[in-house]
Amino acid sequence: xxxxxxxxxxxxxxxxxxxxxxxxxxxxxxxxxxxxxxxxxxxxxxxxxxxxxxxxxxxxxxxxxxxxxxxxxxxxxxxxxxxxxxxxxxxxxxxxxxxxxxxxxxxxxxxxxxxxxxxxxxxxxxxxxxxxxxxxxxxxxxxxxxxxxxxxxxxxxxxxxxxxxxxxxxxxxxxxxxxxxxxxxxxxxxxxxxxxxxxxxxxxxxxxxxxxxxxxxxxxxxxxxxxxxxxxxxxxxxxxxxx
Amino acid sequence: xxxxxxxxxxxxxxxxxxxxxxxxxxxxxxxxxxxxxxxxxxxxxxxxxxxxxxxxxxxxxxxxxxxxxxxxxxxxxxxxxxxxxxxxxxxxxxxxxxxxxxxxxxxxxxxxxxxxxxxxxxxxxxxxxxxxxxxxxxxxxxxxxxxxxxxxxxxxxxxxxxxxxxxxxxxxxxxxxxxxxxxxxxxxxxxxxxxxxxxxxxxxxxxxxxxxxxxxxxxxxxxxxxxxxxxxxxxxxxxxxxxxxxxxxxxxxxxxxxxxxxxxxxxxxxxxxxxxxxxxxxxxxxxxxxxxxxxxxxxxxxxxxxxxxxxxxxxxxxxxxxxxxxxxxxxxxxxxxxxxxxxxxxxxxxxxxxxxxxxxxxxxxxxxxxxxxxxxxxxxxxxxxxxxxxxxxxxxxxxxxxxxxxxxxxxxxxxxxxxxxxxxxxxxxxxxxxxxxxxxxxxxxxxxxxxxxxxxxxxxxxxxxxxxxxxxxxxxxxxxxxxxxxxxxxxxxxxxxxxx
Numbered sequence: 244x245x246x247x248x249x250x251x252x253x254x255x256x257x258x259x260x261x262x263x264x265x266x267x268x269x270x271x272x273x274x275x276x277x278x279x280x281x282x283x284x285x286x287x288x289x290x291x292x293x294x295x296x297x298x299x300x301x302x303x304x305x306x307x308x309x310x311x312x313x314x315x316x317x318x319x320x321x322x323x324x325x326x327x328x329x330x331x332x333x334x335x336x337x338x339x340x341x342x343x344x345x346x347x348x349x350x351x352x353x354x355x356x357x358x359x360x361x362x363x364x365x366x367x368x369x370x371x372x373x374x375x376x377x378x379x380x381x382x383x384x385x386x387x388x389x390x391x392x393x394x395x396x397x398x399x400x401x402x403x404x405x406x407x408x409x410x411x412x413x414x415x416x417x418x419x420x421x422x423x424x425x426x427x428x429x430x431x432x433x434x435x436x437x438x439x440x441x442x443x444x445x446x447x448x449x450x451x452x453x454x455x456x457x458x459x460x461x462x463x464x465x466x467x468x469x470x471x472x473x474x475x476x477x478x479x480x481x482x483x484x485x486x
Numbered sequence: 487x488x489x490x491x492x493x494x495x496x497x498x499x500x501x502x503x504x505x506x507x508x509x510x511x512x513x514x515x516x517x518x519x520x521x522x523x524x525x526x527x528x529x530x531x532x533x534x535x536x537x538x539x540x541x542x543x544x545x546x547x548x549x550x551x552x553x554x555x556x557x558x559x560x561x562x563x564x565x566x567x568x569x570x571x572x573x574x575x576x577x578x579x580x581x582x583x584x585x586x587x588x589x590x591x592x593x594x595x596x597x598x599x600x601x602x603x604x605x606x607x608x609x610x611x612x613x614x615x616x617x618x619x620x621x622x623x624x625x626x627x628x629x630x631x632x633x634x635x636x637x638x639x640x641x642x643x644x645x646x647x648x649x650x651x652x653x654x655x656x657x658x659x660x661x662x663x664x665x666x667x668x669x670x671x672x673x674x675x676x677x678x679x680x681x682x683x684x685x686x687x688x689x690x691x692x693x694x695x696x697x698x699x700x701x702x703x704x705x706x707x708x709x710x711x712x713x714x715x716x717x718x719x720x721x722x723x724x725x726x727x728x729x730x731x732x733x734x735x736x737x738x739x740x741x742x743x744x745x746x747x748x749x750x751x752x753x754x755x756x757x758x759x760x761x762x763x764x765x766x767x768x769x770x771x772x773x774x775x776x777x778x779x780x781x782x783x784x785x786x787x788x789x790x791x792x793x794x795x796x797x798x799x800x801x802x803x804x805x806x807x808x809x810x811x812x813x814x815x816x817x818x819x820x821x822x823x824x825x826x827x828x829x830x831x832x833x834x835x836x837x838x839x840x841x842x843x844x845x846x847x848x849x850x851x852x853x854x855x856x857x858x859x860x861x862x863x864x865x866x867x868x869x870x871x872x873x874x875x876x877x878x879x880x881x882x883x884x885x886x887x888x889x890x891x892x893x894x895x896x897x898x899x900x901x902x903x904x905x906x907x908x909x910x911x912x913x914x915x916x917x918x919x920x921x922x923x924x925x926x927x928x929x930x931x932x933x934x935x936x937x938x939x940x941x942x943x944x945x946x947x948x949x950x951x952x953x954x955x956x957x958x959x960x961x962x963x964x965x966x967x968x969x970x971x972x973x974x975x976x977x978x979x980x981x982x983x984x985x986x
Contacts, residue, residue, distance in 0.1 A: 249609065267535045306984075307896075307986055308986050310897055312899070326844065337822060337875075337898060338875045339865065339875055340895040341897070342889040347889075348875070349864050349878070351863075352881075353862070353863070354861075355859050356855060356859055364854070369849060372843055372847045373843060374843055374844065388780065402708055412682075426487075426633055427986075428960045429956065429958065430960065439956050439962065440931070442962070442985065463986070
């Protein structure tokens with residue numbers, strides 16, 4: 244009896260999530276494998292695809308780190324899906340470097356535009372196109388209405404959208420399902436090996452609908468996120484110390 | 487279908503044009519002159535001047551003695567051809583195939599056109615009236631063959647229709663010159679008293695060939711219709727095109743939209759039947775005042791989807807200026823490709839780069855913001871970072887070399903390396919710190935150098951020694967030293983990219 248009740252409740256929960264625009268495909272397990280424990284922050288313990296994600300960027304260095312984070316998430320999305328459209332304001336990324344994140348650069352279509360208005364139009368049109376793996380847009384400002392339009396577009400087409408907001412004037416409320424902030428951390432060398440180590444990022448999930456926001460220290464290594472609990476612990480201690 | 491041709495002869499094309507430009511010249515004698523062997527000679531004289539006894543080829547000085555108030559203007563070689571070509575383009579409203587005939591006439595293939603005007607009579611009258619309104623003196627004739635139409639326009643009554651099959655009878659009383667033969671042959675015929683066509687048409691062909699050559703027989707056959715003759719239209723006919731003439735001139739957006747929709751539907755139906763798709767198309771709008779407005783679109787994939795093509799055109803309709811109105815729409819598809827068979831996908835949502843939905847999206851984006859803003863990159867076989875990739879020419883281009891993965895490359899590469907100030911005390915070692923955009927970064931970790939040589943066969947310059955560095959905050963950069971480390975400090979340090 245209780246088992247059926249639990250079933251009904253979980254089914255209802257899923258219905259609510261889908262009504263809120265969060266959908267789960269059976270094939271996002273590949274993505275969850277990549278992101279590791281980060282998935283626990285999301286409803287249903289799975290990275291939401293087919294929704295809008297928003298990234299806040301404050302400096303040129305962070306912009307690159309954010310691009311890298313987005314690229315590492317897009318990689319599993321592209322596995323059995325179509326191409327990606329990347330809309331930015333000028334030569335956004337160095338295509339050969341994308342290969343290091345597992346993405347075939349020739350499967351990305353770059354659209355370079357100057358005007359924000361045109362960019363928004365292109366992003367919306369692209370998000371409406373079913374069959375794309377993802378659409379990445381780099382724009383500065385995004386009003387609530389605009390974000391609502393984009394979110395409605397993806398709910399129909401099931402394309403995942405990433406909006407990277409470089410130095411926005413105001414961080415306003417948007418209809419995006421998540422809001423992230425990615426910054427870089429000093430890398431840590433294994434043993435006494437010299438040189439530059441694997442990239443290490445501080446991933447802050449500032450906002451997530453029906454999930455648990457949080458912060459993680461991540462090392463990107465061969466297509467996987469590795470969590471450094473030591474660093475996290477130290478950071479927590481520092482936080483406690485400083486109060 | 488019975489072929490029908492019209493020949494138009496412009497009797498005084500150059501002078502009529504001068505009058506059209508300057509109506510004050512209408513009733514006064516004037517001539518056009520051009521230098522010839524150090525003398526100004528009359529090339530064209532108008533009717534009034536001819537009445538005074540001034541003729542073509544006369545020296546201007548002689549002409550001025552006859553009439554000292556004679557006006558004269560410089561003639562421009564090739565003006566007639568230019569005028570006729572423009573007129574021929576204007577004539578597209580009557581028939582799609584028009585040719586310029588020497589430098590004083592036009593030839594029109596009007597097979598199957600006249601019924602649109604409600605008969606040959608009203609067709610010819612409309613043409614005649616319009617030319618009359620322009621102020622061009624002309625004679626036109628319609629017949630079954632080009633030769634007959636040409637002959638009747640110049641040597642017959644003019645402005646008449648030779649009924650179906652009557653062209654032979656119409657030709658008989660005309661002079662031999664009406665056969666478009668050289669003057670030498672005409673003179674020889676005349677010498678023998680063979681003035682009219684009927685006087686020699688019954689003669690044995692072998693005799694005619696022996697005495698007057700092959701040309702006479704050929705022209706005779708062409709005029710009689712026993713040998714086929716075609717005209718070389720100045721407007722190359724597109725294989726795929728649709729025409730829509732309008733009863734009344736159209737000047738509204740709605741009207742243009744309806745016309746476009748009809749044309750696209752008709753053309754796309756044809757494409758579907760022949761399993762073809764268009765790569766680009768243009769809509770030509772012929773205005774009442776003789777101007778032609780054109781809008782064009784292009785697609786990434788052969789398309790026969792009229793809705794999609796209509797959406798591409800839709801953005802550009804606003805650029806058409808209808809002015810007083812458009813009387814003819816022509817939709818052409820100059821580039822047509824075979825349509826690859828569309829197969830229903832078993833699993834939806836598995837789009838590749840040649841997916842139709844994506845192609846249509848890119849068409850729309852390209853139509854609105856310009857194709858030059860859409861890029862796709864493929865690897866190029868160079869180590870020099872700026873040359874390690876290139877723009878793909880189209881969406882279907884396959885990669886020919888592999889992307890290189892052996893060396894770390896920054897996710898963002900500056901288009902132009904930014905000069906930085908560094909502290910680098912040890913030669914060929916990475917710097918201790920550097921200043922970029924006013925901020926000092928002290929370097930905690932570094933890798934390198936990776937030397938990349940300039941490709942001397944492409945560009946002169948020094949090599950670069952690249953270092954990956956990480957500063958104390960964890961930001962990673964790609965720096966390089968241009969040239970060798972030396973005491974004279976002829977080298978420079980640059981920041982070229984950001985790592986993730």
